[in-house]
Amino acid sequence: MKLKQLESLLGNLQQFSNPKVELEQYPTGPHIASRMLYMAENSYGDVTEKVVADFGCGCGTLGAAAALMGAEQVFGIDVDSESLEMATANAEDLELDIEFVQCDIRNLGWRGSSVDTVVMNPPFGTRRKGADMEFLCAALKIASGAVYSLHKTSTRDHIKRAALRDFGAKTAEVLCELRFDVPQLYKFHKKKEVDVAVDLWRFEPKD
Amino acid sequence: MRLLTHNMLSSNIKGVVNGFPLRIEAEKVIHKEVDLNPDFLRNIFSKIEWRALSDAARSLGYAELPEEAEESMLDSDEFLGKFHHALLEIHLEEGALVCPETGRKFSVSKGIPNMLLHEDEV
Numbered sequence: 001m002k003l004k005q006l007e008s009l010l011g012n013l014q015q016f017s018n019p020k021v022e023l024e025q026y027p028t029g030p031h032i033a034s035r036m037l038y039m040a041e042n043s044y045g046d047v048t049e050k051v052v053a054d055f056g057c058g059c060g061t062l063g064a065a066a067a068l069m070g071a072e073q074v075f076g077i078d079v080d081s082e083s084l085e086m087a088t089a090n091a092e093d094l095e096l097d098i099e100f101v102q103c104d105i106r107n108l109g110w111r112g113s114s115v116d117t118v119v120m121n122p123p124f125g126t127r128r129k130g131a132d133m134e135f136l137c138a139a140l141k142i143a144s145g146a147v148y149s150l151h152k153t154s155t156r157d158h159i160k161r162a163a164l165r166d167f168g169a170k171t172a173e174v175l176c177e178l179r180f181d182v183p184q185l186y187k188f189h190k191k192k193e194v195d196v197a198v199d200l201w202r203f204e205p206k207d
Numbered sequence: 208m209r210l211l212t213h214n215m216l217s218s219n220i221k222g223v224v225n226g227f228p229l230r231i232e233a234e235k236v237i238h239k240e241v242d243l244n245p246d247f248l249r250n251i252f253s254k255i256e257w258r259a260l261s262d263a264a265r266s267l268g269y270a271e272l273p274e275e276a277e278e279s280m281l282d283s284d285e286f287l288g289k290f291h292h293a294l295l296e297i298h299l300e301e302g303a304l305v306c307p308e309t310g311r312k313f314s315v316s317k318g319i320p321n322m323l324l325h326e327d328e329v
């Protein structure tokens with residue numbers, strides 16, 4: 001699938017209708033989502049024929065992108081049932097078979113090493129401090145191949161240290177820096193759109 | 208929810224030592240046909256807890272899987288077909304997953320298992 005085609009398919013997906021501030025529910029836009037999965041496949045071969053999990057899947061954009069890029073099985077996990085309903089509808093629209101699980105990522109009981117790749121746009125940890133780290137910790141436990149994640153550029157050093165030292169990652173690499181438009185979903189945002197610098201990371205868990 | 212997913216999930220309640228496999232209480236089961244991919248099945252085979260899969264399938268009315276399986280069986284198309292069906296085509300739509308140790312029920316609704324824990328279970 002071509003990048004343009006992927007981006008345009010993702011552009012048709014429904015987004016959060018009543019975003020919940022405390023869960024940092026803002027959509028991963030089609031621009032970023034398509035590039036993330038495209039790069040994961042074309043530079044590293046981490047998607048096609050793989051088992052992919054989308055952590056904090058929200059409306060399911062990243063998981064849908066993985067399925068469109070030929071992932072063999074996709075799991076979408078989120079704490080919020082409304083998001084999961086939206087994600088289910090989005091997957092159905094695109095005729096994708098995605099398995100959804102409602103769970104708090106902090107206490108996910110997942111057996112074995114079936115998941116090759118985790119893709120995620122975790123909460124940045126602006127509402128509940130450390131939420132980004134909890135996602136990263138969980139992802140590195142479950143993925144056997146690679147983890148792709150977005151984090152604020154301002155936290156780069158901290159992320160790297162935590163991944164390598166605390167969560168047992170073998171590698172932690174920033175693939176590119178992106179501008180993330182956090183739309184004005186929330187009252188505390190004064191400007192119409194807040195443009196945050198985020199890093200697209202790739203981590204490899206320990207063998 | 209596919210049995211593939213059932214095969215991965217365990218009860219993570221505080222104090223539970225062995226939360227796998229979750230027992231299934233089925234209210235509604237559906238079947239959806241999907242293409243069979245032999246490479247995927249061969250790949251995932253080693254990651255499947257076989258007994259949990261065959262028991263789960265049986266509890267949903269599909270008794271075709273042997274109780275034990277080994278790698279060499281993957282050469283048989285007949286076996287692949289059954290494995291494929293049990294793993295990917297049977298869906299638990301409504302019902303519950305039950306923690307084998309505590310009996311706590313995790314409901315499954317519209318095909319989505321709710322594994323959220325209560326405050327005192329974390």
Ligand SMILES: C[S@@+](CC[C@H](N)C(=O)[O-])C[C@H]1O[C@@H](n2cnc3c(N)ncnc32)[C@H](O)[C@@H]1O
Nearest residue numbers: 023027028056057058059061078079104105121
């Ligand atoms: C930035 S959004 C991700 C958006 C998603 N990638 C999409 O395309 O719509 C973060 C998501 O994480 C979920 N979330 C927040 N805290 C969570 C937790 N502890 N466990 C699981 N999901 C959580 C939120 O419900 C939200 O959907």
